[in-house]
Amino acid sequence: MLKNKTVAFLGAGSMAEAMISGMVQAEKVPANQIIVTNRSNAERLNELETKYGIKGMKREDLVFEDVDVFILAMKPKDIDVALHSIKTHLQPHQLLLSVLAGISTSYMEDHLAQGQQVIRVMPNTSSMMGESATAMSPGQYTAMDNVMIAKDLLTCIGEVYTIDEEKMDIFTGIAGSGPAYFYYLMEHIERAGAEEGLDPEMARQIGAQTILGAAKMIMEQDETPAQLRENVTSPNGTTAAGLDALAKFGGGEAITQAVKGASKRSKEISSQLQKVVNA
Numbered sequence: 001m002l003k004n005k006t007v008a009f010l011g012a013g014s015m016a017e018a019m020i021s022g023m024v025q026a027e028k029v030p031a032n033q034i035i036v037t038n039r040s041n042a043e044r045l046n047e048l049e050t051k052y053g054i055k056g057m058k059r060e061d062l063v064f065e066d067v068d069v070f071i072l073a074m075k076p077k078d079i080d081v082a083l084h085s086i087k088t089h090l091q092p093h094q095l096l097l098s099v100l101a102g103i104s105t106s107y108m109e110d111h112l113a114q115g116q117q118v119i120r121v122m123p124n125t126s127s128m129m130g131e132s133a134t135a136m137s138p139g140q141y142t143a144m145d146n147v148m149i150a151k152d153l154l155t156c157i158g159e160v161y162t163i164d165e166e167k168m169d170i171f172t173g174i175a176g177s178g179p180a181y182f183y184y185l186m187e188h189i190e191r192a193g194a195e196e197g198l199d200p201e202m203a204r205q206i207g208a209q210t211i212l213g214a215a216k217m218i219m220e221q222d223e224t225p226a227q228l229r230e231n232v233t234s235p236n237g238t239t240a241a242g243l244d245a246l247a248k249f250g251g252g253e254a255i256t257q258a259v260k261g262a263s264k265r266s267k268e269i270s271s272q273l274q275k276v277v278n279a
């Protein structure tokens with residue numbers, strides 16, 4: 001289904017690169033049918049061309065007729081300029097995906113030709129390893145065959161969940177931003193290990209293997225996270241001491257607030273843009 005498709009990224013930053021890496025490794029879309037564009041940074045395009053065997057070009061040199069699926073991957077603040085610059089080039093059958101946090105399908109539809117097929121997507125940077133948790137919400141005009149193409153394409157970068165768009169903010173808080181919470185956790189594990197005399201590199205490997213093992217246990221065992229936690233915790237043992245410290249220093253609440261804070265910010269980005277439109 002994907003081998004004859006041409007995919008063009010509008011934006012060549014870290015999220016575009018992570019998706020390109022996952023797609024190239026999956027080998028479902030030939031690398032020479034993946035195009036990456038930006039407005040001005042030629043050095044960045046050269047770097048991505050060399051690293052992944054894809055095509056890089058300035059956005060203004062993109063030939064729209066050659067492309068089946070466009071992926072918007074610029075910052076949310078750049079969305080209006082981007083939509084304005086592509087509106088007249090897009091054909092009704094062409095599919096537009098957007099990975100921008102907080103940008104709704106209705107916002108894109110309102111700024112494009114009537115009936116344009118769009119899908120809002122929220123991947124994360126683990127796309128780089130084909131391990132993203134990615135959500136997609138199709139717009140109101142998107143045909144089922146294009147939904148299937150998008151799902152196939154996004155499966156190249158990891159697991160795909162089709163969700164109601166109203167859940168996209170909380171999905172962003174958990175999965176889009178989520179890798180950063182685990183990296184932050186790792187930074188602290190590594191620091192504590194080093195302070196207690198472990199080589200930092202070794203502390204990093206031990207911490208990462210521990211996170212990987214815990215994630216696999218959650219995914220492959222029937223027990224809940226709470227049961228799995230209890231299985232680790234001996235009465236008056238080491239884990240109880242660690243968990244007591246986590247509770248004392250607000251660990252659980254900090255995690256809850258991190259997820260809710262990111263979700264709230266996603267909603268704010270949407271409403272700020274909507275206010276500008278309605279002003």
Ligand SMILES: NC(=O)C1=CN([C@@H]2O[C@H](COP(=O)(O)OP(=O)(O)OC[C@H]3O[C@@H](n4cnc5c(N)ncnc54)[C@H](OP(=O)(O)O)[C@@H]3O)[C@@H](O)[C@H]2O)C=CC1
Pocket residue numbers: 010011012013014015016037038039040041059073074075076078081082085099100101122123124125176177
């Ligand atoms: N980073 C992450 O973990 C995740 C990010 N996202 C979303 O991905 C998007 C991109 O994030 P990130 O990669 O971190 O951002 P970056 O700032 O790293 O990259 C943005 C890119 O967009 C390019 N750009 C801007 N305007 C245009 C345009 N009109 N046409 C073509 N290219 C354009 C910029 O290059 P130039 O200035 O040369 O044009 C740059 O290459 C954001 O909207 C974010 O919400 C979603 C999930 C996770």
Ligand SMILES: O=C(O)[C@@H]1CCC=N1
Pocket residue numbers: 101172176177
């Ligand atoms: O920080 C951000 O806004 C983007 C969206 C999700 C992850 N990074």
